[in-house]
Amino acid sequence: MILKLSQRNFGLDILRAISIWLVLLQHGKILNIDGLKGLTLGGIGVEIxxxxxxxxxxxxxxxNLQKSNTIKCIVNFWIRRWFRILPLYYLMLLFKFTIIDSSIGSNILYYIFFLQNNFYGIEYYEVTWSLVIEEWFYIIIPIFLFLTLKLSRKKNNVVIILFILFILFENIIRLIYVKKFNVPYSGVNGNVIFRMDALFYGVLLAYIKINFQNIFIKLSSLPIFIFSLICFITYIYFIITFSKLELGINGYIIPRTIGFTIFPLIIAFILPFFDSKSSFFQNSIPRKIYYKFITYTSLLTYSIYLVHPLIFEQLINKKLFKMVPEISFILATTLTYMISYILFKFFEAPILKYRNKKFSDRVT
Incomplete structure (x- = not known):
């Protein structure tokens, strides 16, 4: 479904825009915080x-599953997600392979099947590491919810307990894995098996919003938002501090284990305020042009995410542009927005229109 601008949740659009701009600033080499290794600005954006x-x-x-907990519902969900994710991903991958760099050869198959994180490496097209985690999440989460709803007989408290047990289990196996093999931060960050809890926090929050509305309203209160924001800043300071110590971020167990669940948990507590206070944020934006910029940035987030590294590596890393990095960043970002808009309007939107016509988002 492609929502009209007036139908979008502006609070969540702000979060998307912040996220993608953190990625752009990181990859544009414009704003790098000394000591913020491992969890980079772009990494913060991806966690959001x-x-x-x-x-x-x-x-x-x-x-959908609460209305019709069937295999048909799961398959329909997968098809709709694949229509959203795969076409542009494969188009950009094809462009990279045929026009920019074909040196990867037959190993491109790892990227085609979203296996690069765990079995090959992400250096060829680095930003795809997060898409790999999300794509496997899209496969796993409907099966998990299908089984959870069956086992719990749709008892909400039992569902919440099963969510918590899954998150605890993931933390335990991540701790065992890191301690046994002394895995560095980067070795955990992109590992599909050990990053599902970050997305599961979002799903748990969604379940609370749908089935425990009173709790969600409390979570969206200003005091909880402010407290969570303080925790957010504190955690980033914590990572910077660890990075500056003699052993670095890889010398300590917390950032490589429980840290991967603490940070998304904090973000999950921030999110309800943005979701529930959409009108507050909308009225706080002084000019209509800013409102549209944020909304369109949110709408183009996926294409910007895939397009920008191909543009940035061609412009920002050139010797001519290194002399004035700010100008190269502005040029590269402007070009990224232009290409992303064209891709969305003439490639993504028609595909999504066809998807919505053939595969409804409501299965009975």
Whole structure:
């Protein structure tokens, strides 16, 4: 479904826009915080994406499964997600392989089947690491919810307990894995098996919104938002501090284990305020042009995410542009927005229109 601008949740659009701009600033080499290794600015943006994706996708699949907990519902969900994710991903992958760099050869198959994180490496098209995690999440989450709703007989408290047990289990196996093999931060960050909890927090939040509305309203209160924001800043300071110590971020167990669940949990507590206070944010934007910029940025987030590294590596890393990085960043970002808009309007939107015509988001 492609929502009209007036139908979109502006609070969540702000979160998307913040997320993608953190990624752009990181990859544009414009704003790098000394000591913020491992969890980079772009990494912060991706963590927000993870929780937000879990929250939005969770609402779709939960509502459908609660009405019709069937295999047909799961298959329909997969088809709709593949129509959204795969066409542009494969188009950009094809462009990279045929026009920019074909040196990867037959190993491109790892990228085609979303296996690069765990079995090959992400250096060829680095930003795809997060898409790999999300794509496998899209496969796993409807099956998990299908079984959870069956086992719990749709008892809400039991569902919440099963969610918590899954998150605890993931933390335990991540701790065992890191301690046994002394895995560095980067070795955990992109590992599909050990990052599902970040998205599951979003799904858990979606379940609370749908089935425990009073709790969700309390979570969206200003005091909880402010407290969560303080925790958010504190955690980033915590990572910077660990990075500056003699052993670095890889010398300590917390950032490589429980840290991967603490940060998305904090984001999950921030998110309800943005979701529930859409009109507050909309009225706080002083000019209509800013409102439209944020909304269109949110709408183009996926294409911007895939397009920008191909543009940035061609412009920002050139010797001519290194002399004035700010100008190269502005040029590269402007070009990224232009190409992303064209791709969305003439490639993504027609595909999504066809998807919505053939595969309804409501299965009976």
């Amino acid at each position: 994406f993870f929780v937000l994706s879990g929250f939005l996708i969770g609402q779709i699949i939960i509502r």
